[in-house]
Amino acid sequence: MDYTPRKLMAMIKGGFEDEALKSKTIWICSSCYSCTVMCPAQIKITDVMYALKRMAIEKGVYPKGIPTPVLAQEMNKIIASKGRNAEMEVVTRMMLRTNPFGMLKMAPMGLSLFRKGRMHIGGEKIKNLKQMKKLLSGLKKKEAK
Ligand code: SF4
Numbered sequence: 001m002d003y004t005p006r007k008l009m010a011m012i013k014g015g016f017e018d019e020a021l022k023s024k025t026i027w028i029c030s031s032c033y034s035c036t037v038m039c040p041a042q043i044k045i046t047d048v049m050y051a052l053k054r055m056a057i058e059k060g061v062y063p064k065g066i067p068t069p070v071l072a073q074e075m076n077k078i079i080a081s082k083g084r085n086a087e088m089e090v091v092t093r094m095m096l097r098t099n100p101f102g103m104l105k106m107a108p109m110g111l112s113l114f115r116k117g118r119m120h121i122g123g124e125k126i127k128n129l130k131q132m133k134k135l136l137s138g139l140k141k142k143e144a145k
Contacts (some may be wrong), residue, residue, distance in 0.1 A: 001025040005035050005045050008057045012048070021061045027068045066097040078123070083132045086123025088114070 012047045035045040056062045063071035074093040113119035
């Protein structure tokens with residue numbers, strides 16, 4: 001983390017939103033909720049981290065070299081098109097965008113997961129995809145207001 005969660009909260013309070021959004025801290029946060037549970041000021045720090053992640057992706061200001069924002073973007077795209085995530089597809093898309101040669105290194109693990117039935121090619125679509133797309137479109141309109 002380039003800033004501690006405490007410093008990040010202070011930066012937001014102090015109006016340093018851009019610096020907070022570009023911070024690696026929000027992407028390193030594993031959402032364990034320890035800080036939220038322990039915070040003496042009862043700040044919902046983990047929720048703030050999630051909000052910052054969303055804002056950073058929307059503004060495209062996330063730091064380079066951290067694959068998590070790309071993973072989140074690709075997962076969102078797949079869920080928007082199928083209604084479900086597809087593990088193999090999301091990992092492939094992320095690797096192609098962030099570290100294409102790293103795919104070769106990951107291939108044996110992917111193959112092992114596939115053989116054990118822990119990773120599937122393709123992915124299923126939900127039954128009422130039309131309804132979900134309508135819901136997502138409604139959310140986007142609400143966000144735009
Ligand atoms: S949620 Fe966990 S990982 Fe994230 S900032 Fe708080 S303590 Fe750190």
